[in-house]
Amino acid sequence: MNDFLGLPLDASAHGPEIDAMMGVIHWLMFALFIGWGAFFTYILIRFRRSRHAAADYTGVKSHSSTYLEIGVALIEAVLIVGFAIPLWAKRVNEFPPDRDAVVVRVVAEQFAWNIHYPGPDGLFGSTDISLVSADNPVGLDRSDMDGKDDIVTINQMVLPVDKPVIVRLSSKDVIHSFGVPLLRVKQDVIPGQVIPVWFKAVETTESIQAKMAKKYSLVSSGITFSTMVTMEDYVGADSTVIAAKGTLLFPDVVDQLTQAGFTEVLLSPETPMEIACAQLCGLGHYRMRASVSIKTMAEYEAWLAEEALYLQP
Amino acid sequence: MQIPYTVAARPDTGLHNSKLGIWLFLASEVMLFGALFSAYILLRVAASEWPHGSQLLNVPLAFLNTVILIGSSVTMVMSWASLMMKDFQKYRRYMGLTILCGFGFLVVKGFEYGAKFSHGLFPSEDLFYATYFTLTGLHGLHVIGGIIVNLYFWGPGSRMWKTEPERFTNRVEVAGLYWHFVDLVWIFLFPILYLL
Amino acid sequence: MQNVATAPHHGESAHHEEHASFWRTYVFSVDHKVIGIQYMMTGLIFLFLGFTLMMLMRWQIAYPTKSIPGEWFTLLPGLIALISVVVGLMSKRKLTVLVGVLFGAIAWLVWSMVSDETLFPEGIMLPELYNSFGAMHGTIMVFLGVVPIAVGGFGNYVVPLQVGAPDMAFPKLNMMSYWSYFAGGVVMLTSFFVPGGAANSGWTSYPPLADIATTGQTIWLLGMVFLITSSLLGSVNFIVTIVQLRAKGLTFMRLPFFVWAQFITSFLLLLAFPPLEAAAVLQLMDRLAGTSFFLPSGLVISGQILDVSGGGSPLLWQHLFWFLAHPEVYVLILPAMGIIAEVIANNTRKPLWGYRSLVFAGVFLGFMSFIVWAHHMFMTGMGTVISTFFQTTTMIISIPSVIILSALIISLWGGSIRYTVPMLFAVAFLPMFGIGGLTGLPLGLAPTDIHLHDTYYVIGHFHYVVAPGTIFALFAGIYYWYPKATGRMMNTGLGKIHFWGSLVCMNGIFFPMLIQGLAGVSRRLYDGGAQYAHAQDVLQWNEFMSVSAWLLAIFQLPFIFNFFWSLKKGKAVESDNPWGATTLEWQTPTPPPHGNFVKVPEVYRGPYEYSVPNAPKDFLTQNTP
């Protein structure tokens, strides 16, 4: 109904409500603009000097515009009471209890996102800024019992699908903003505060990629393929697989494909879902991004286990 | 065409231009100090602990300063009253006193600051000192501004008394309004910074 | 513009005795008209500087990896400099030559930067530079460009005339506010040359980023203190002038809407600016005295623990900043609406529809604008109560704007519309402001703002209101009052080229911003979002927008040429009231002498008595008994 808005694909449970609201408002805006616009153009033509030499002193007598304004006011009231307030309340009040959610800490810094997982014990180890260093970005205290099994990743967030996620946001230096367009979340990260956001992803990265897949011409195209993966296998004449499904399309691969005679390929972004820092935070603001990959619960646990292996010294 | 209502009041508003002007200016000053008070409140409410002013600051000196400033307000209004009673000499005396009080206030402040600095206490010490120095400092600047204005009306500016006595009286009244406002701000600063 | 105007007839006599020294008359003048023109010219030049910075940024956005053809960006201001100097010399106009020199300075500034390897290595702009251009674009456009032109320029020139006053209430104060503004401008410019360059934390200067930023930020704060002082003095002056100096019989309900707009604007400036001044003082303390009003404890800046006492609050700044900055945006629009109202009434040859509702809506708008500021802060972690409050006030404040716009549209009905150049700009203003205003609604509701906050949608929203909105209104005002100030008309043909070109290009720049914003592209991105997956589908717009922006600049050339050429060659007005207007400014000699009116005006009727049934002419001036 409101694809015309060109909103990015939505992978969150609460997204549809926001998008619906977005649609309603924009329909209202169009109605007003078209309505007034039509009336306006009509006047401009009908009352031009050459067609209407003498102006009349009183002009419009009816007060229909007043009713229109009252109408607008009412619709806005409905928007607030019916959509805005309940939706906002859901976002900021109705957090799921920690036990049936995945809880992660995200520590923002110039210019990276540090993601801190509690590990198997589900408890975050204590942190201390004096411990902060290149290989311990969040200043995690490993000597602390709870901290031993914690997992910290940089600019790479992995989350399970269909399970509520609570993200506790904090910043080491300046204000950043945790914005994930595909999840319809955005929350400023204010230093000196810990602010939680929650959401539930309902699509895995794979299915998102499938949906975003498009045919791209290999010959002429502005986009940088190196961030794109193939969505199907491409087999050469000699039945050797040139690019298996999910291959990154680096220039050499592109060459091979073109030589093999392919003109266009079905591609999708390697990391369709990203954290985009949405608050000016310095010269690296534009590149302060992190990938968010949504996995099935099984894959997610597998990933955690794999990460845990790196902890053994 | 001359600018009207520079001296006489405009019938429908009952004000002459500079009278309205100064009140508008004071309104903006209210917002300026209001914003600083707002900042003070927010920071203090958010702070985990906040020292009790009287333990860190010199209350007797501040008390003295309060008395001085209130006194200067009285002399200021008296100087205006003397002009209303066409007594220029008295005006000079009261205005002179006001200016002296102003300087007195600054001297006392100077001692207060000096004591703090000598103990290595600067605005960067903590939020309490930051607010203390910023608020009193800004107020101090207003006092200095007031002194300059008053000095002008005490000295060169007072020549106008010969030519346009009524206009001069208005000017002194306006200067007075500003000076009382500075006093008024201090009346709030004193308990907030020193006593709470 | 006495110095440039060839006053066709009388009026000369009146200001002969005023002709003291050149300095007294043109530089340190206390005449509201000269000061108004000083504001106008300075403002226009800053407007162009702000635009130039953005043209450079637009190259970076469109071609993040291509090196910039600096000479082209230098050529434009250089060309303008050339035009004005030549025209100026030919028509012996000191002012024109001076302006030419200043444009030359802009050209030099641009060249010295683009040719500087430390700023443009291999001709590619550094991210720091992009950020500082962005911050300065915003600052210059808002505080040094539009407000000085709309309030300082038009306000100063027109308000005393429209209220039938000889001058502003406090002429010396008026001069001081101009020079304070000028000083502020100079200070801001110097910041381009300090180590680290100009302020680079956005025009919003959010701490902690701004607290730890390079020296430029300190200078920005100092500059702001000058500009704020200027605005405060100015607004006191305007309010007193309007209240005290109104001509006999000119009741409040007979004031031209433009005067009302300036009146409300002055109150906004008077009461909203001081909190920003306070905030600026606090940030200066943070930067210079090592306090931490805006710095919480335990910050780690690039690996180093920040050695401050801490305990401060970053959000405190945001509250104080937006307490000013929201009213400020209405300061940007109200005078514009005022100009539009004047032009529309004059060119439809009929009274404004619902003058009273316009006035009340304006006053209500002004009042409400003080209690909506936190709609810029929805994403800072607001609970339900406070967000509900600010969403509601934000929706409420949109109603008076709707009323004003509707009234202006309906005013056209039944008119005999003359599409003069000022009218073209005025007519275009309505739908453009419409788009800008309507896009404010989804931003005003927190849940939709989740997706739109700090995206290009916001940029699109407010540029529609300030650029094809306010700037168009300023153009309308210039074309409309030019004959009063100079005694000559601006050329219509050139004016139409200027109008149509600007209209098309403005939409070419700003509409795609809404599309990109909906797609989720963040603002303030050095590479225009090239790295983000969700941006890929809308990236192609960047080039289109940039080209439109450069074309927009080209379409300003006819205007600038027209502006200076008409001083000498423009068609001389054959009366003091070439547009057949009703308000008092047209009842003075052209250009008005020092002291304005030959005989003290008295007002007998409302501001827009056009086409009064069985009146002799199709307009009755306010001072016709």
Place this chain on the structure above:
Amino acid sequence: MEHTSAEDIKKHVRTYILVFVALLVLTIVTVGVSYLHLSIVPAVILALLIASIKGALVASYFMHLISEKKLVYFTLILTVVFLITLLSLPLLGFHDTIQ
């Protein structure tokens, strides 16, 4: 106060002295109270109450606000309204945050 005769000025002068005394007394009172070390809430209330009274005295007598023109009142009321929003809304914002 343009057209006041020397007579009522004399009356004014008397009030000025009285106000002066009142201000001194109140100042002593606040300082005195502060030495009682009341708990924060009553202390704040009392201190601000006294300060407000003093402020009111200065404003209404030294600045002649009791007998001002309504235009001035209007300006000041407007200012106070915005002052209150400036003092209260940010505070509300600080308390009503997510969790």
